[in-house]
Amino acid sequence: MSNPYRALPSVDRILQHPAVAPLRGRYANGRLTEQARAVLERARAGLANSSRSPADLAELAQAVIAGIAAVDRPPLRPVINATGVVLHTNLGRAPLSDATRAAMDAAGRSFSNLEYDLAAGRRGSRFDHLSPLIQAVTGAEAGLAVNNNASALLLSLAALATGREVVVSRGQAVEIGGGFRIPDIVRQSGASLVEVGTTNRTRIDDYRGTQGAALLRIHASNFKIIGFTEQPSLSEMRTVADEEGALLLDDLGSGCLLDTRRYGLSPEPTVQDSLADGADLAFFSGDKLLGGPQAGLIVGRAELVAKIGSHPLARAVRPDKTTIAGLAATLRHYLLGEAETQIPVWRMIAVPLDALDQRATVWRDAIGSGTVIEGRSMIGGGSLPGESLPTRALALTPSDGANRLADRLRASEPAVVARVEHDSLRLDPRTVDPSEDEAVIGALQRALSL
Numbered sequence: 001m002s003n004p005y006r007a008l009p010s011v012d013r014i015l016q017h018p019a020v021a022p023l024r025g026r027y028a029n030g031r032l033t034e035q036a037r038a039v040l041e042r043a044r045a046g047l048a049n050s051s052r053s054p055a056d057l058a059e060l061a062q063a064v065i066a067g068i069a070a071v072d073r074p075p076l077r078p079v080i081n082a083t084g085v086v087l088h089t090n091l092g093r094a095p096l097s098d099a100t101r102a103a104m105d106a107a108g109r110s111f112s113n114l115e116y117d118l119a120a121g122r123r124g125s126r127f128d129h130l131s132p133l134i135q136a137v138t139g140a141e142a143g144l145a146v147n148n149n150a151s152a153l154l155l156s157l158a159a160l161a162t163g164r165e166v167v168v169s170r171g172q173a174v175e176i177g178g179g180f181r182i183p184d185i186v187r188q189s190g191a192s193l194v195e196v197g198t199t200n201r202t203r204i205d206d207y208r209g210t211q212g213a214a215l216l217r218i219h220a221s222n223f224k225i226i227g228f229t230e231q232p233s234l235s236e237m238r239t240v241a242d243e244e245g246a247l248l249l250d251d252l253g254s255g256c257l258l259d260t261r262r263y264g265l266s267p268e269p270t271v272q273d274s275l276a277d278g279a280d281l282a283f284f285s286g287d288k289l290l291g292g293p294q295a296g297l298i299v300g301r302a303e304l305v306a307k308i309g310s311h312p313l314a315r316a317v318r319p320d321k322t323t324i325a326g327l328a329a330t331l332r333h334y335l336l337g338e339a340e341t342q343i344p345v346w347r348m349i350a351v352p353l354d355a356l357d358q359r360a361t362v363w364r365d366a367i368g369s370g371t372v373i374e375g376r377s378m379i380g381g382g383s384l385p386g387e388s389l390p391t392r393a394l395a396l397t398p399s400d401g402a403n404r405l406a407d408r409l410r411a412s413e414p415a416v417v418a419r420v421e422h423d424s425l426r427l428d429p430r431t432v433d434p435s436e437d438e439a440v441i442g443a444l445q446r447a448l449s450l
């Protein structure tokens, strides 16, 4: 029997294979050669461990191409969100408005006055840029942005309450999601947590006599305690904060600036209400209902915002220039009263039912199967827990099962993510941009013909 190792081609022969040759010269530092060596190494190991016949040249060439392709492709693949969950944290929360994307692109392209006072010709602060716009749209005295809302909370407590106590209702000392636990954040800030009340009921008197540096309210953004419950209002908490000489801090989670009741949803507390009801500071995310890039906003009393911005930890959680530019563009939509038409998450919330019915029907007619059914779209992403909007969805019940079809749709380019419910696959047009309708139809046609 001939030596099977001899049958393996050389690195050079693999590199000269017509499928691999066009890639030569594309990668730096002999990356392609390294890849070919690694593939050969594996083939040799495979021969040593089994009586497998040696891989042929074409197979080895394909392995080299697949290996380099796994490295050389954008890590984030576009996904069409047909789940009907408007703020889907796993799918990247808020898609950005045209103006927001343009502003981020422009900020990335050139130098800017990020930390430079152009009038004075000296160093400036990146934390100052957003304050006027935040004032204008929220009514706050001042505001700044950090990396996300978790860091907004961490930084603010570090700046204002280290070595002191922060008072939180037991029903609000919760996990927000992804292992983000309020008690951990409070401890990491150097403050200590004092829980008051019980899981379902906290009365205003529970906050009295705690002598904490701050009373912290956490918005129940991803769960609901129902039944025999009680939580004092923010205005009641303001009264106690004044008696105790404590700050009143409000973690809103989703930074809602619009009245959600207009869309038949229950009222999500707005930033404006939080400040009007007496919060010294409110914290919220940039990429939830605000509809902008990932960020955390800290808004409220100017003197506190200044103190937070100059804390050493601010440097560790500072936003990038593209984030500042994108947030400004998103906030400007509110300034101009055009949030519902320009910001994708609000467009999705505001879209009328008959438009959804029409699009689901177009999808069905194009693929020639399925039923348009009544369904509910969720807000998600730590906003309006348990709340939903009426929608129309395309329901498909393929003979080989809804999960198999869901798998095939996720494998398409772009990937389509849908919901499986009661053995049927549901595609909700609410969270699909109309410009993606063609791609949804194409993906469905391919997935159904397989």
Ligand SMILES: *Cc1c(COP(=O)(O)O)cnc(C)c1O
Residues within 6 Å of the ligand: 148, 149, 150, 151, 176, 180, 218, 219, 220, 221, 222, 251, 252, 253, 254, 284, 285, 286, 295, 296, 381, 382, 383
């Ligand atoms: C989502 C959420 C956070 C965390 O916000 P990120 O921007 O994801 O860091 C904190 N608090 C509440 C109440 C939230 O809903």
